[in-house]
Amino acid sequence: MSHQGGESYRLNEMAASDIAELYVNLFKLHFAGRVRCYDKSKIQEILSALPHMVFGNALFYKSAPCIDLLLYSGNEDTLYFNDPNGGLDPASVSSVRLAC
DSSP states (O other), rough: ETTEEEEEEEEGOOOHHHHHHHHHHHHHHHHTSOOOOOOOOHHHHHHHHOGEEEEEEEEEETEEEEEEEEEEEOSSEEEEEEEEOOOOOGGGGGHHHOOO
């Protein structure tokens, strides 16, 4: 889907390796080495093992990626959403916030 200045892609239509790559790159930009990120291969392994839990969109605004990654699970009584602390490029903070 494309909008003025940006695009969004459903995460459940993307390869786990692409999601992991975006997530790790953004996390590292956001935390700049202050917080250790999980290994990309581990993130890819989890996303591949639990594709039914991947929920959200990969958002790009002016070519700057932003991930809206949510993990979802539920049953008749309970809905569970987890928003892993993703990242964003601090150099594009105002642009990315507009898109996200």
